[in-house]
Amino acid sequence: MTQPLIAVLDYGIGNLSSAQKALVRSGADARLTRDPGLARDAAGVVLPGVGAFGACMDALRAAQLEDVVYESVASQRPFMGICVGMQMLFTSSVESPGVAGLDVIHGTVELIEGNVRRPQMQWNELHIENEDPLFKALPKTPWVYFVHSYSAVPKDSSVVVATCAYGQNLTAVVRQKNVVATQFHPEKSAKDGLKLLHNFVSACS
Amino acid sequence: MEVARVIPCLDVTNGRVVKGVNFVDLRDAGDPVELAARYDLQGADELVFLDITASSDNRNTMIHVVERTAAEVFIPFTVGGGIRALEDARGILRAGADKVSVNTSAVERPQLINEIAAEFGVQCVVCAVDAKRTADGSGWEVFLHGGRTPTGKNALEWITEAVQRGAGEILLTSMDRDGTREGFDIELTRAVCDSVGVPVIASGGVGSLQHLVDGVVQGHASGVLAASIFHFGEHTIAEAKALMSAQGVVVRPV
Numbered sequence: 001m002t003q004p005l006i007a008v009l010d011y012g013i014g015n016l017s018s019a020q021k022a023l024v025r026s027g028a029d030a031r032l033t034r035d036p037g038l039a040r041d042a043a044g045v046v047l048p049g050v051g052a053f054g055a056c057m058d059a060l061r062a063a064q065l066e067d068v069v070y071e072s073v074a075s076q077r078p079f080m081g082i083c084v085g086m087q088m089l090f091t092s093s094v095e096s097p098g099v100a101g102l103d104v105i106h107g108t109v110e111l112i113e114g115n116v117r118r119p120q121m122q123w124n125e126l127h128i129e130n131e132d133p134l135f136k137a138l139p140k141t142p143w144v145y146f147v148h149s150y151s152a153v154p155k156d157s158s159v160v161v162a163t164c165a166y167g168q169n170l171t172a173v174v175r176q177k178n179v180v181a182t183q184f185h186p187e188k189s190a191k192d193g194l195k196l197l198h199n200f201v202s203a204c205s
Numbered sequence: 206m207e208v209a210r211v212i213p214c215l216d217v218t219n220g221r222v223v224k225g226v227n228f229v230d231l232r233d234a235g236d237p238v239e240l241a242a243r244y245d246l247q248g249a250d251e252l253v254f255l256d257i258t259a260s261s262d263n264r265n266t267m268i269h270v271v272e273r274t275a276a277e278v279f280i281p282f283t284v285g286g287g288i289r290a291l292e293d294a295r296g297i298l299r300a301g302a303d304k305v306s307v308n309t310s311a312v313e314r315p316q317l318i319n320e321i322a323a324e325f326g327v328q329c330v331v332c333a334v335d336a337k338r339t340a341d342g343s344g345w346e347v348f349l350h351g352g353r354t355p356t357g358k359n360a361l362e363w364i365t366e367a368v369q370r371g372a373g374e375i376l377l378t379s380m381d382r383d384g385t386r387e388g389f390d391i392e393l394t395r396a397v398c399d400s401v402g403v404p405v406i407a408s409g410g411v412g413s414l415q416h417l418v419d420g421v422v423q424g425h426a427s428g429v430l431a432a433s434i435f436h437f438g439e440h441t442i443a444e445a446k447a448l449m450s451a452q453g454v455v456v457r458p459v
Contacts, residue, residue, distance in 0.1 A: 015299065018301055117427060119373055122208045122428075188281045
């Protein structure tokens with residue numbers, strides 16, 4: 001099998017290399033890049049993210065990668081957002097009032113409510129609400145690693161394909177056509193996470 | 206649903222794991238990456254590497270360990286020891302660590318917590334606190350340098366301040382229990398867990414699997430850290446989780 005070229009967008013924040021390394025382990029020729037040309041040539045694009053929503057949006061815009069995201073989404077090639085990379089796809093976040101999100105998926109990102117510790121920094125069980133190619137060959141209830149204090153609330157709830165229970169039911173995975181996004185870190189979720197990334201890589205082939 | 210984490214801790218110096226790690230049929234027990242991969246396979250939820258020499262010469266060696274681990278091990282890991290400045294944190298995180306743990310430098314210059322949190326997010330910042338019961342028994346004091354240096358700081362007050370400054374997690378070690386194998390200081394653990402809203406990892410004193418259960422059930426800890434009971438092959442992560450689960454603690458199945 002040839003290894004599909006996957007562009008992991010590098011806009012200089014935190015630990016982005018883990019996603020790239022896990023994609024390589026999952027069969028991709030994954031490269032950390034801020035080169036729009038390489039992103040255009042790639043079979044799939046991944047937008048990772050850690051830290052605060054506003055800081056990530058600012059960094060993404062400063063790296064001039066915002067248009068690359070829009071182009072990739074519009075091209076119908078597989079696109080994946082991870083953690084804050086998922087949150088940035090939404091309209092806005094209460095974490096950073098006044099900062100516009102990418103608005104690829106309509107909805108907001110809200111503080112996790114309830115009598116629970118924040119951040120949710122733990123493994124949790126995924127509840128699959130709608131079958132998706134991303135979950136192929138995964139156990140019925142996969143275990144994955146979350147780190148977040150805020151959680152996406154899509155306007156159209158039918159984009160939610162998996163949730164997790166933490167104080168309330170939180171959005172864990174969304175799917176909108178070629179765009180898929182996970183609140184958890186598949187690159188840090190051991191075998192279930194690697195399998196999920198492998199499914200994404202397969203969709204890029 | 207809160208899910209308790211089981212976290213082995215590896216002490217590293219000059220790129221090798223020390224404090225005698227003795228795993229059955231492991232070819233090279235001193236290689237941190239090999240040990241980390243073993244714990245990943247066993248079902249550990251996270252790992253902590255503690256760079257116990259942390260001289261500046263050693264810094265590049267640790268970065269190399271972090272890079273190799275990130276390419277081989279796909280569970281979260283924290284690196285602590287010798288992170289004195291934002292630059293140190295940046296190097297470790299860019300190499301592939303998920304979190305950095307600060308201890309002495311944060312006590313000496315608390316602003317360091319704000320700086321790392323502002324740049325990388327609160328989820329990257331673990332504040333490690335070594336606490337010892339005061340002579341009059343009224344509370345706990347923060348100690349530095351492995352329990353040798355008293356600071357005069359009240360542990361609960363310092364932890365509250367660290368969280369306000371942006372620590373996303375507390376790694377709490379009882380210096381009274383560390384190395385004793387008598388179990389966590391439950392009173393200390395519970396006092397801290399009940400006073401902050403961020404996750405707290407209990408550490409210091411684990412000698413049996415029951416101690417791990419007690420840390421969560423009685424101490425209210427979000428995670429439990431242990432070294433020797435796992436390193437010497439006395440117990441596996443699976444055994445730990447089986448006992449925790451049997452006593453009602455929710456854990457990720459192995």
